[in-house]
Amino acid sequence: MSRIVKEYMGLQKRLQTPEFSWISFLAPVDDDDLSEWVCRFQGPSESPFEGFELGLNITIDLEKYPISGGPRVLFEPRTVAHPNVKWDTGEICLDLLKDAWTPIYTLLDVVGAIRDLLADPGLDSPLDLDIAQIYDADYEAYVQIVRYRLEEARLARV
Amino acid sequence: MNGHLHTVIPKKSNADHLRIVGRVLDSTVCTICHDYMFVPVMTSCGHNYCYECLNNWLNNNRSNVSELTCPQCRNVITNEPSLNVALQQIVDLMLDIAAEDPQKSNSSEVRSLLTQRECSVAEYKSDLLEETLFNSVFKNTAKAIIDDDDDGIARCSNCQWEVEGPVCPNCNATIRNYNAGAQNFDEVDVDEYSDGELEEVERDLDNYRAESARTVHDLEAEEGDESLSSEMDQAWPTRRPRNFMHGEEEEEEEEDRGSIDSFIVDEEEEEEEEEEEQELKDERKFRRASVALSDDDDNESRDSDFYEHNDDGYASGDSLDESTSNDELEPHTIRLTHSQDNNNNNNNNSARKKRLIVLDSDE
Numbered sequence: 001m002s003r004i005v006k007e008y009m010g011l012q013k014r015l016q017t018p019e020f021s022w023i024s025f026l027a028p029v030d031d032d033d034l035s036e037w038v039c040r041f042q043g044p045s046e047s048p049f050e051g052f053e054l055g056l057n058i059t060i061d062l063e064k065y066p067i068s069g070g071p072r073v074l075f076e077p078r079t080v081a082h083p084n085v086k087w088d089t090g091e092i093c094l095d096l097l098k099d100a101w102t103p104i105y106t107l108l109d110v111v112g113a114i115r116d117l118l119a120d121p122g123l124d125s126p127l128d129l130d131i132a133q134i135y136d137a138d139y140e141a142y143v144q145i146v147r148y149r150l151e152e153a154r155l156a157r158v
Numbered sequence: 159m160n161g162h163l164h165t166v167i168p169k170k171s172n173a174d175h176l177r178i179v180g181r182v183l184d185s186t187v188c189t190i191c192h193d194y195m196f197v198p199v200m201t202s203c204g205h206n207y208c209y210e211c212l213n214n215w216l217n218n219n220r221s222n223v224s225e226l227t228c229p230q231c232r233n234v235i236t237n238e239p240s241l242n243v244a245l246q247q248i249v250d251l252m253l254d255i256a257a258e259d260p261q262k263s264n265s266s267e268v269r270s271l272l273t274q275r276e277c278s279v280a281e282y283k284s285d286l287l288e289e290t291l292f293n294s295v296f297k298n299t300a301k302a303i304i305d306d307d308d309d310g311i312a313r314c315s316n317c318q319w320e321v322e323g324p325v326c327p328n329c330n331a332t333i334r335n336y337n338a339g340a341q342n343f344d345e346v347d348v349d350e351y352s353d354g355e356l357e358e359v360e361r362d363l364d365n366y367r368a369e370s371a372r373t374v375h376d377l378e379a380e381e382g383d384e385s386l387s388s389e390m391d392q393a394w395p396t397r398r399p400r401n402f403m404h405g406e407e408e409e410e411e412e413e414d415r416g417s418i419d420s421f422i423v424d425e426e427e428e429e430e431e432e433e434e435e436q437e438l439k440d441e442r443k444f445r446r447a448s449v450a451l452s453d454d455d456d457n458e459s460r461d462s463d464f465y466e467h468n469d470d471g472y473a474s475g476d477s478l479d480e481s482t483s484n485d486e487l488e489p490h491t492i493r494l495t496h497s498q499d500n501n502n503n504n505n506n507n508s509a510r511k512k513r514l515i516v517l518d519s520d521e
Contacts, residue, residue: 102229
């Protein structure tokens, strides 16, 4: 039985535990195809993302996962203003998803790492230079931009 | 066996026993495949995986030779992980007890686990018999280990032979920590320096290597000049197996020429596009000799030991990349003026003309 099937089978039970109460939804788009997943989770507390729900689109190469590569994870495009997220595509710059991947990580670990990244951006290699600059120069302005963009996206969803 | 725990633990409550069993069961699950480890192997850092899983991970992407690392702690794995017999016995016991349960006589899950165990054990045993454990990744590859007590010579971790390139000349093992881009072994201890310091040290080291690599290589390549080769032999006693390089030498010389070509052409393209190829060759030959001579003159401290200790540079004629060569070539070009007297070469005139142009365009 493949790794992703095992993860899938244990997932709903683990999502019930308090440890993962911040994840409101994590499941494959289609139960018969475990290569496409969606996730919705609460922005981390004590960050500009607090109080907002964020969406992730996850693609898994079933041939390669987990030995030769981790999942490909994108935020919903044009929702997240963050130094390590490409605004137009939602691409996330996170070492865990690239060179630092090892097969001990699970989907839950990945989503957790992305949530941590929201609260604690890495400014060494920003994908969005403008936002990184604002984050550095004027944190209050950064908070306002993040929240404005998230509010905008929330209204668009309704 | 009759230790204290043997008397205390059996008397503990059911809840405690369940806690223990739960913990033991968890430790029998592989963190890679999330299955039970019927053939658990343990890395030198103490982490256990299925033989098959760790084998897949270590052999994943082996085309780009790089360090073998532990998935859990990322520590470099140098030695072949070994079978964790104690853990295997626990897994076996659990499965055997589950299988002998007379009530639910061998449910389909237990049967599938028994088949899995058979397959895993068979695979491990066959690899063990054929001596191809881990696809021989620990035999076909090695680490270059640099021991300061051994004059800082890089040695193959498999056979202790001196290594300087990406492959051990003795056992043919691919050297895992040979960094193809930087043409060297990772010998700077990162923990000893702060970030800024480390960058500085690495920059110095790179410059130093590029310089010594060129000097040594140029000496080596200058085969036509009798006096020079004998001088070189004196300066460089043959303690290591020299012929190891000869297979690659031609190729390296080509690359060397290429980079000098590009240097010269870059600078002169507009002015002297019609320059004769022969002239270029003469110039190169001359430059090479002069660079070697002048470096010798300037660095009296670089005795024979110097070349011995820096032999990793020896293999790296192609480390003459643009950035270092442009920085480094200028002083050599200037030095040519006095060393040229030592070299009564027929082509002096054309070489001198060429040299002056190079000198000009550099400034």
